[in-house]
Amino acid sequence: MDRLSLLGLLVAFGGILSGQLLEGGSADILLQGPAFLIVCGGTLGAVLLQSSYKVFITGFKMAGWVFIPPKLAPQALVTQITAWSTLARKEGILALESHAATHKDPFIKKGLQLLVDGNSAEQIREVMDIDNHTFEIFHFQSARVWESAAGYSPTIGILGAVLGLVHIMQNLSEPSKLGMGIAVAFISTIYGVGLANLVYLPLAGKLKSLVMQKLIMREMLVDGLIAIASGENPRYIESKLQGYIS
Numbered sequence: 632m633d634r635l636s637l638l639g640l641l642v643a644f645g646g647i648l649s650g651q652l653l654e655g656g657s658a659d660i661l662l663q664g665p666a667f668l669i670v671c672g673g674t675l676g677a678v679l680l681q682s683s684y685k686v687f688i689t690g691f692k693m694a695g696w697v698f699i700p701p702k703l704a705p706q707a708l709v710t711q712i713t714a715w716s717t718l719a720r721k722e723g724i725l726a727l728e729s730h731a732a733t734h735k736d737p738f739i740k741k742g743l744q745l746l747v748d749g750n751s752a753e754q755i756r757e758v759m760d761i762d763n764h765t766f767e768i769f770h771f772q773s774a775r776v777w778e779s780a781a782g783y784s785p786t787i788g789i790l791g792a793v794l795g796l797v798h799i800m801q802n803l804s805e806p807s808k809l810g811m812g813i814a815v816a817f818i819s820t821i822y823g824v825g826l827a828n829l830v831y832l833p834l835a836g837k838l839k840s841l842v843m844q845k846l847i848m849r850e851m852l853v854d855g856l857i858a859i860a861s862g863e864n865p866r867y868i869e870s871k872l873q874g875y876i877s
Contacts, residue, residue: 788823
């Protein structure tokens with residue numbers, strides 16, 4: 632659990648709610664179902680229209696990374712690559728075949744298989760870089776689903792406010808209710824701007840940061856496999872890969 636993300640949401644929404652109460656307002660006025668439906672429904676529809684199915688579903692699933700990040704263990708990977716290089720130096724590259732056959736990570740498994748098959752360092756780099764490039768494009772597109780939501784949400788909020796004002800203009804015969812009606816109408820704008828800047832944009836930024844961390848791990852693996860293919864000393868490989876760990 633990423634407690635910092637949870638704390639950020641609590642501080643953001645808690646600060647706004649506290650300010651509302653300190654100004655003499657009530658929390659009830661901020662809870663408007665129709666405004667929420669207009670903003671979230673309109674934003675969702677716009678994002679669906681823009682995105683492909685696979686990108687949208689992946690982006691939606693990736694949102695969970697903000698609170699439960701993917702497990703990244705760079706030091707464990709350095710140790711594993713160093714062990715592979717030691718084994719390959721002692722017993723030959725073919726000694727890694729069992730590792731290639733049993734490893735659960737498809738990317739690692741593919742890299743080890745390329746190594747075992749006797750491909751050159753340049754060939755391994757070429758194949759693995761294509762995989763990395765595809766991974767980067769797809770996952771950044773998925774993270775940008777939330778950036779798109781942040782772009783549409785404020786505009787949909789304004790649309791909701793205008794719709795609320797239109798409804799008020801149709802009921803001018805009851806002046807006593809105009810003030811409350813106008814206040815409720817502008818709740819849509821609060822929802823639109825608030826969700827964009829307190830949820831969608833920070834979420835997209837954190838997801839892109841996590842994708843970058845995963846890319847660094849994948850690049851570390853590629854460099855390690857290439858070093859093994861080139862017959863580098865295990866201690867040199869370990870020292871080189873430690874540079875990826877901040």
